[in-house]
Amino acid sequence: MQRLKLGEVGRLQWEASPSAWIGWTLLWGLLSWCGVKLFKFQGRDAILGGFLGSVLHFLATIWHHWGHSRAAAITGFPMQGLRFWGVLATSVYPDDEPPLAAAIHIQRAVGGPLVSAALAALAGLLALLTRPLSRFWHLLASFFFWDNLLVFTLGALTPLGFTDGHTILRWLPQLTRPNLVITPLKQVRD
Numbered sequence: 001m002q003r004l005k006l007g008e009v010g011r012l013q014w015e016a017s018p019s020a021w022i023g024w025t026l027l028w029g030l031l032s033w034c035g036v037k038l039f040k041f042q043g044r045d046a047i048l049g050g051f052l053g054s055v056l057h058f059l060a061t062i063w064h065h066w067g068h069s070r071a072a073a074i075t076g077f078p079m080q081g082l083r084f085w086g087v088l089a090t091s092v093y094p095d096d097e098p099p100l101a102a103a104i105h106i107q108r109a110v111g112g113p114l115v116s117a118a119l120a121a122l123a124g125l126l127a128l129l130t131r132p133l134s135r136f137w138h139l140l141a142s143f144f145f146w147d148n149l150l151v152f153t154l155g156a157l158t159p160l161g162f163t164d165g166h167t168i169l170r171w172l173p174q175l176t177r178p179n180l181v182i183t184p185l186k187q188v189r190d
């Protein structure tokens with residue numbers, strides 16, 4: 001199966017690998033199962049909670065990559081797209097980029113975890129506020145908090161080969177080396 005092009009949103013081309021649909025379904029199923037087994041919800045509430053949890057996870061994914069895209073735009077070397085796979089996504093950059101300074105790679109990589117940390121703080125506040133009001137919404141807000149903190153902030157910063165932490169660690173040693181003066185692509189084209 002081919003990647004599905006979802007269209008252009010916020011100047012980014014969005015596309016989804018077949019694994020993204022499987023990932024979303026499995027995540028929905030897993031969260032619903034947790035709702036029944038761990039938190040003792042009725043089946044219907046657990047399925048609704050699982051669905052909302054999986055939607056929140058994808059919103060957290062989009063938010064994280066929006067952070068990368070903002071950071072990239074500021075460097076003058078913008079992101080081109082967003083590719084969903086499994087339960088995560090990858091920022092896509094143009095193939096024809098010139099060699100970039102280490103600081104640019106690092107700035108683009110830091111943008112995602114930075115905005116995810118801010119969203120984790122907001123979700124943590126929501127979890128506290130909803131605690132006396134509703135167990136259902138408190139658990140959803142708590143899931144959103146832990147998801148943003150553990151997956152999109154701390155997890156993203158862990159050097160695993162495909163993460164932001166890996167990119168940062170790869171370019172950090174070159175940060176202090178003198179770099180060539182890099183001209184942004186669009187200026188070169190002008």
Ligand SMILES: [Zn+2]
Binds near residue numbers: 109
């Ligand atoms: Zn990232």
